[in-house]
Amino acid sequence: MRLTELWQDGENQSISFELFPPRTPKAADRFDTTLKALADLKPDFGSVTFGAGGSTKEGSYQLLDQLKNEKNLNAVGYFAGYGLGPDDIQTVLDSYRDLGIENLLVVRGDIPRDDEGFTPHPDSFMHASSLLEFILPRYDFCLGVAAYPEGHIEAESRDKDMEFLKLKVDLGAEYIITNYTYDNRFFFDFIDRCHSLGIDIPIIPGVMPIYSEKMMSSLARLCGATITDEIRHGLAELPEGDKQAVLEFGIEFAYHQCEDLLKAGVPGVHIYTMDRYKSVTEIVNRLRKNGIL
Secondary structure (H helix, E strand, O other): OOHHHHOOOOOOOEEEEEEOOOOOHHHHHHHHHHHHHHHHOOOOEEEEOOOHHHOOHHHHHHHHHHHHHHOOOOEEEEEEOOOOOHHHHHHHHHHHHHHOOOEEEEEOOOOOOOOOOOOOOOOOOOOHHHHHHHHOOOOOOEEEEEEOOOOOOOOOOHHHHHHHHHHHHHHOOOEEEEEEOOOHHHHHHHHHHHHHOOOOOOEEEEEOOOOOHHHHHHHHHHHOOOOOHHHHHHHHOOOOOOHHHHHHHHHHHHHHHHHHHHHOOOOEEEEEOOOOOHHHHHHHHHHHHOOOO
16 A cells, blocks of 8 residues: 555544664664564554664565565555665565555665764765655655654755755655654644645654653754653653663653644654554553543
């Protein structure tokens, strides 16, 4: 199913998850439990990340195969083009097409930081818009793009970031999945900016539960998400070193974020699972139990 079919009547609100291929043998041992638990929640789709430069090429393909053919889920492949040449890009996309994948999220991808020997292909695409232009005449995927309600961390300005988003939509992007924010006001302001530019395709907000204080701080630095005073004060009131209390705080906070977004009429919410399932399961079950989803 093409993702745009999920939202075409304007009534259905989707729930979806992001997953990434396990990066270590220890993570792989835990992953089957995570995948089963998340698949049992019957999400509308699951997305699979793709490391820039093709660093997770095999793992991404295998996980898409698992989601689609073992778990019978609608699988969406992220595709990060940075570092790859045109022939490599076509090889990967041919394999996705042959697997039956219908939907892609097209991103530039982060520049690898932990591989000093990495050298991008000289014909690599430096922007997601250029990658879109390459894919569109060659494939029939339903193509989505990423967006940043608070602005991309590398952007010259938020206005310039919005210009690039409008370019990607004008080129043919059919849906948008956003980076997470911890304050929904950033998302609603972003929606207003999109409407002012004539962007009217489905925009799905990303939600990142707080799994630990360390992870929260690290990810926020990497992607430019604001950690609000509400979160800082809430975490400061918890018993020091109580990881379970942090987890429960994160569940409660993300639940109310999703509730607010869904009641405001967003087409769906996309939860960044970090390959964890307990918080996600609690959030989704509460949303459904309370008739919000």
